[in-house]
Amino acid sequence: MYRSNLIRAAKLLPYAVRLGPREEPSLEERQEEKVPPASKSSEEVERELRLKVEAELREAFDLELRALRDRLLAEQESWRRSFEEERTSLLEAMRREAEAAKRAAREEGFKAGREEGLRKGYEEGMARAREEVSERAREFLRVLEEVASSVRGAQEELLSQVEVKVVRILELLLSRLLRREVELDGDVIVRLLREVFSRLSDRDEVTVYLSPRDFRAFEEGRAQFADFLREIKSFKVVLDEHVEDGGCVVETRLGVVDARVKSQLERLSSVIDELLRGGEGA
Numbered sequence: 664m665y666r667s668n669l670i671r672a673a674k675l676l677p678y679a680v681r682l683g684p685r686e687e688p689s690l691e692e693r694q695e696e697k698v699p700p701a702s703k704s705s706e707e708v709e710r711e712l713r714l715k716v717e718a719e720l721r722e723a724f725d726l727e728l729r730a731l732r733d734r735l736l737a738e739q740e741s742w743r744r745s746f747e748e749e750r751t752s753l754l755e756a757m758r759r760e761a762e763a764a765k766r767a768a769r770e771e772g773f774k775a776g777r778e779e780g781l782r783k784g785y786e787e788g789m790a791r792a793r794e795e796v797s798e799r800a801r802e803f804l805r806v807l808e809e810v811a812s813s814v815r816g817a818q819e820e821l822l823s824q825v826e827v828k829v830v831r832i833l834e835l836l837l838s839r840l841l842r843r844e845v846e847l848d849g850d851v852i853v854r855l856l857r858e859v860f861s862r863l864s865d866r867d868e869v870t871v872y873l874s875p876r877d878f879r880a881f882e883e884g885r886a887q888f889a890d891f892l893r894e895i896k897s898f899k900v901v902l903d904e905h906v907e908d909g910g911c912v913v914e915t916r917l918g919v920v921d922a923r924v925k926s927q928l929e930r931l932s933s934v935i936d937e938l939l940r941g942g943e944g945a
Contacts, residue, residue, distance in 0.1 A: 723832040764791060851909050852877035853884045859922055860891050865915040867896045872903040872912040 852873065863869065873881060881900060885892075892898055906912060910923035 719836055723836070850880060850884070852880050852911065853887060855909070855922060856881065856911060857887070859911065859913055859920055860888065863913070863915060863920070865917040866894050868916050869895050869897070870899045870901060870914040872901045872906050872914075874906045874908045874910075875902055875904065876908050877906075877911065878902045 856871070871881075878900065903912070907924045910925070910927065912923060913920040
C-alpha cells in the first residue's frame with residue numbers, strides 16, 4: 664500500500680524536479696567518440712530521471728521493509744521464548760501441585776487410619792490442586808492476552824516508524840536530485856520558466872525574479888519565449904541574489920508564483936505526506 668503511494672509521489676513531482684541533468688561522459692567514452700553525440704531531448708531526460716527516482720524509492724522502501732521484517736521476527740522470537748518459558752513453568756507448577764495433593768491425601772488418610780479418611784483427604788487435596796491450577800491457568804491466559812496486545816502494538820509502532828523514515832528518505836532524495844540538477848544543468852531555469860509561463864492567466868504585467876546565473880541563462884534563451892513575450896503588455900526580469908539558482912518568483916497583477924527551490928521542496932513534501940495519509944485511510 665505504501666509502496667504504490669510512494670511511486671505515485673515520484674510520478675507527481677513538479678516539472679522542475681522531473682527534468683534531470685545531463686551526465687558527463689567518462690574519459691574513455693570521450694576518447695572513443697569520433698562524432699559528438701546528439702543531445703537528449705527534454706522528454707528523454709525527464710524519463711531517465713523519473714526512472715532513477717522510482718528505482719531509488721523502491722530500493723529505500725525495500726531496505727526499510729527488510730529492517731521492519733527483521734525487527735518483527737526478533738520480537739516474535741522473543742515472545743515465543745517467553746511463551747515457552749511460561750508454559751513450561753505452568754506445567755511444572757501443575758505437576759508439583761498434583762504431587763503435593765497426592766502426598767497430602769496419603770498422609771491425612773494414614774493418620775486417620777481409615778480408608779474413608781484416605782479417600783476424603785485425597786479428594787480434598789485434589790480439589791485444592793485443581794483450584795490452584797485453574798487459577799494459574801487463568802493467570803497464564805491473561806498474560807498471553809497482554810503479550811498478544813503488546814505484539815500488535817509493537818507492530819503498529821514499527822510500521823509508523825518505517826512510514827516516517829520513508830518520508831524522510833523521500834525528502835532527502837528529492838532535495839538531492841533537485842539540487843544536483845540545478846548544479847549540473849544551467850538550462851533548468853529555461854524549462855521551469857516555460858512551465859510557469861504556460862500556467863499564467865494574467866498576461867498584462869509580468870515580473871520575473873531570477874538569480875544572477877539564471878538571469879544570464881534566460882537572456883541566452885530568450886528567443887524560446889518569443890511567442891509568450893508577444894502576448895505580454897509589460898514584461899520585466901529582475902536580478903535577485905536572494906533567489907536560488909534553479910528557482911524563480913513570478914509576479915502578476917493577480918498574485919505571485921513562488922517557484923523557488925525551497926518552495927518546490929516544501930510542496931513536494933506536502934504531496935508525499937498527503938499520499939501517505941491517504942494510504943493510512945485505505
